[in-house]
Amino acid sequence: MAVPRDIAKAPVERAVSYSESGSPTTTFHSPPSASQGSFMGALVHRAASAAAKQLKPFNTKEVKILLLENVNQTGRDILTAQGYQVEFLKTSLPEDQLIERIRDVHVLGIRSKTKLTAKVLQEAKNLLVVGCFCIGTNQVDLDYAAQHGIAVFNSPFANSRSVAELVIGEIISLARQLGDRSLEMHRGTWNKVSSKCWEIRGKTLGIVGYGHIGSQLSVLAEAMGMTVIYYDVLTLMAIGTSRQVPTLEALLEDADFVTLHVPETPETKNMISTKEFERMKKGSYLINASRGTVVDIPALIKAMRAGKIAGAALDVYPNEPAANGDYFVNELNGWAEDLRGLGNIILTPHIGGSTEEAQRAIGVEVAEALVRYINQGITLGSVNLPEVTMRSLTVTEPKHARVIYVHRNVPGVLRKVNEILAAGEHNVDKQTSDSKGDVAYLMADVSNVETEQIKDIRDSLDSLSSRILTRVLY
């Protein structure tokens, strides 16, 4: 029975200590959850039951992981069970502290608040991979990360249902002015009102961005008797009796409730501003649970003060406090106090995806992706690198190694890599490669590799001008 060995190395400029002795470390055990609930989990599990050889990038105890923003216990458990060094913080970190902390970690886990700009990432000399324990990845400079061989993973839909359900709650709450009535009762005032309070049955919901969240919401809204229209840059199949409209303007003119479910991009910045509020129906409502930059908030304040917009629900803001207990005041966003002073406005602290179900599922999904990437180099689900997978090496292949070479997508690289491997008399048993833009990802399982040869393979690959990152797992 082959002893799992443990050797590989981060790229030279992101050197980490590693054991060249091939000293055995703890045997890898797939976390039980790896076989539950996901296609990849099943894939990994099937391979394991066929006596997969467990590859290790480093001595597991040397893998340093920093988890910020209160990543769920499920994710922490999976990473800890691998034997990695896991440090956990409840909050995000301001840039200077982040730069200080990011220098020596191999893996960083964040949620939506931690800004991984090029300035921050260039300090991350050891960083192999970032796990965004959320949907949005706009907080990470994905291109910079890809160009430096740092993989980024997220959880593309584990919290979509939670957001959709929150929005349904908000539609009813706005239509019935529930926030205001509740606040009045808390202050001791009885104020029984029906004027300008409505049923939602028969009203039109306009969904901007008909992706995972928008389409879930569509189903729920129709079940409540609403008519659903949506606008998206893509032509997408309508669910139920909903209908795609050709322009944002057409949606704004028709909808009683407008709800935003687009990502943060240059195109969606201030997507809803003065001109759009002018297009909206008098007495209509706006909901934003996407990203704070999508709505021009001073324009919203004006439109609400003018009575054009009858109510709004905001879950996200251009600047959000770093931690619970921090204040939401003008120092953070210049208009915060004006916003708080409006009637029929629901302000929530970015809780769209904050349910037990969503956070547990995200914890498992992202942590499993991180383990697969660290231990096997599999990039399935990565948002910035080409998605590459390959069946595991098995314990019957004791002298095999997995070579991972992230490189510039230029002609001739495969030939050079294979020449290097052939020069060492290593047969390439299987190989796969894919590219995304100008970055390519090559994975090869090679035979006849002695421990002493690992360094040569790595050094030879490192010397190629196309190299971004070399890893050798065995």
Ligand SMILES: NC(=O)C1=CN([C@@H]2O[C@H](COP(=O)(O)OP(=O)(O)OC[C@H]3O[C@@H](n4cnc5c(N)ncnc54)[C@H](O)[C@@H]3O)[C@@H](O)[C@H]2O)C=CC1
């Ligand atoms: N409040 C919260 O806690 C949460 C917020 N979010 C935010 O919600 C956003 C949407 O999430 P998903 O539905 O999962 O994303 P998705 O990627 O499944 O769907 C987004 C849709 O927006 C469309 N789109 C992109 N740019 C557009 C534009 N300029 N105009 C019109 N349509 C456009 C896309 O074609 C896509 O169909 C995320 O990017 C994230 O920022 C996500 C989860 C939780």
Ligand SMILES: O=C(O)CCC(=O)C(=O)O
């Ligand atoms: O609660 C979070 O971590 C952020 C949720 C979110 O905005 C997202 O998943 O993109």
